[in-house]
Amino acid sequence: MFQNVLLTGGSGFIGKHLTDVLIEAGFSVSVLSRSDKEDTARVTFYKWDLKKNYIDENAVLNADYIIHLAGEGIVEKRWTNKRKKAILESRTKPVDLIFSVLEKHNKKLEAFVSASAVGIYGAFTSHKICKEETPPANDFLGTVCQKWESAADKIGSLNIRTVKIRTGIVLGKDEGFLKKMTPSFKSGFGAILGSGKQYLPWIHVEDLCQIYLKSLQDTRLEGPYNACITDNTTNSRLSKIIAKIYGYTIWLPKVPPFVLKILLGEMSIVILTGQRVSSEKIQKTGFEFYCNDLEKTLINCLK
Template identity: 35%
Template structure:
């Protein structure tokens, strides 16, 4: 199978490349720095700077994960424009290229996030739930999904992966918490009651591979463990795993002053259930937060 990836050099993309190389698939990564692709993704992975470089080799599946990190910097007008263009504009470029192909991929798996729902409060959210608020993160995910779904008009199946907080020792969410928690400065954010929908990186990779091989899969799938936790419980569990205290709460007003609109991402949350994955027969390896963090602790 020939698989084309965007975002292939990111945390999830790199691990997908390792898995699919081991399964014997042919992989191409569209990247701004194609010369780095073999080093980051595997020597047999081809990096391209332009989609036209693919040439005549038909693409069977398109994996669209590209997007600038949403929580790395303040949401200035310039940053918002970058977050938008790196997802929506890039996907529109993909659609224009797909339209030009005589033989189109049969499937697109496109990224999204549980932020699609907005701040859900105490509501339990499944794939059938509508967005409950429309902050910037929610608007971004909604527009990204709507753009990707336009590939259906080209005769392609489209799967949307609404990812929670990915737990990995190689980067992402935990890498930003590691230093303050190791220094004994970790603790809950705000009142600590907001829900956190998390997923171990191994389950994230496994579920994307699972969806790749489900011939009837389409539409949104919540990619998070079946047992979300409150922020206070997450902070306490991470501190316990690192053998540190967790008594330094970060007050809401400090976040609002320091981060502005971005603070909404940390003070809100989603209580998400992966209903469609469970119904399809996917088995999570990590359903308990403590077990997931214990598995990663030696590398943290």
């Protein structure tokens, strides 16, 4: 009998890749969906509706593990007060629903694994290297991540092993961060954003999925882990490599911060700031990054 992993956010960029990895590793996969979907040979679908505080309890009761990936995109829309509320609640409400079912039925999971983000360390640029014990910031992203992780800790209070994966920028072929960034570069109009000195902690989607898999299989893992390459990549370095892959040297001037602030509002801090982040803790568990060379990774993703 296969052990079952229930995914929230299973139809997203990371969720689709993770589904393949989990099935290949011998797990069965269930996905919570807002729409009615027919089960496939690979995946069982369960209905939920956050607006109505509804979840099919069988999704939770039939799960051995739960991985929480769901959440509104951080850079999809301008940060109005309404949007900020949606960003936060899309991350915390799912956990509250799951917690209520677990508590009601005294259901024990093998583990609960929640996404989080390196944004917990704050939206500013610093040479300081952030580790898991670095205090969280009190800005918008830091607060969202704190509440996201606090929701996960409620699951931990039920004596369930809980792991929090603090993710950097996720790279993948024609997907995620690169899908938004590369069109201008592909057309020959790529530019460095802001000072270009802001750090961009990154990880390839396949390495990220392997960290999630390890979080299920390795019972030593508990608490927060940074999931990103520690190579001090900056916006400038990333931009120059992408331009090189497309066959040219960046010729446009840097995009001034005030332009991005006009275009994006408060959300521009995601692009204009960035910190160095350590992956030492996850590597000490024996995890090895397969994609650890930025240029080779970008070539793989863009060609």
